[in-house]
Amino acid sequence: MQEVRQQDCLETGWSSRLLDLRRMEKAPPNEYRPSAPYKVGVYLFVAVYFTIAIVTLLPNSPLQSRLLALVSPLSHAFNLSQNWKLFSPDLRDINFCSHAVIEFADGTTKLYEFPRLEEMTRFDAYRRQKLCKLFQDSMPWPDFSMFWPDVGRFIARANCDPSDPTNQPVQVSLSYNWISVPGMDNYAKQKDLREPNRRFTFFVYRVKAEDLQ
Numbered sequence: 001m002q003e004v005r006q007q008d009c010l011e012t013g014w015s016s017r018l019l020d021l022r023r024m025e026k027a028p029p030n031e032y033r034p035s036a037p038y039k040v041g042v043y044l045f046v047a048v049y050f051t052i053a054i055v056t057l058l059p060n061s062p063l064q065s066r067l068l069a070l071v072s073p074l075s076h077a078f079n080l081s082q083n084w085k086l087f088s089p090d091l092r093d094i095n096f097c098s099h100a101v102i103e104f105a106d107g108t109t110k111l112y113e114f115p116r117l118e119e120m121t122r123f124d125a126y127r128r129q130k131l132c133k134l135f136q137d138s139m140p141w142p143d144f145s146m147f148w149p150d151v152g153r154f155i156a157r158a159n160c161d162p163s164d165p166t167n168q169p170v171q172v173s174l175s176y177n178w179i180s181v182p183g184m185d186n187y188a189k190q191k192d193l194r195e196p197n198r199r200f201t202f203f204v205y206r207v208k209a210e211d212l213q
Helices: 002-024 036-056 062-077 122-127 129-138 142-158
Strands: 094-104 109-113 169-180 198-206
Touching: 036 062, 094 129, 094 142, 122 129, 129 142, 142 169, 142 198
Parallel strands: none
Antiparallel strands: 094 109, 094 169, 169 198
16 A cells, blocks of 8 residues: 555656646747748849949950949949959059149149159168058059049149249149050060150149148
């Protein structure tokens, strides 16, 4: 009789434990199913993004120019433009050096040549590398055209002579001299290339009175 009672107690104990375990269990959460408009929005975003990426990375051609005109409003608005500059800059097919021509009120002109590393000692070239990056690698190209007026004002102020207020800079022309780089069949180091002798003026700034104050 005592053994039966012990067995009943054991069974009752296991039953209570199973009930406790069942109370601790939680029903599985309902599986999330995105709505149809949400799916369409995601697919549309991915398609638009890859379309912009492919168009902007195509080789330069009339077709790419036409396609860029279509996608550029969207890519500029959301900063989705793509390029390879992070991995490698475009190889240039010209050797060039940047200049500024300052015209004064009396009609005289002055030529200013931006820093050229190839004409400096190695120490000076190392010390002034950032200037070359600014005025040679960046400034002359259309991607940085928003800075051209600032460069023109800077050059005008740098050539303003307070002792001669009647003969101040009235115009600054930004340009570069260039020459084609020979192909790999006629490879030559930069110091052995001919001096750039063709000029291209990419911006003309008319100096205002307030620029010199």
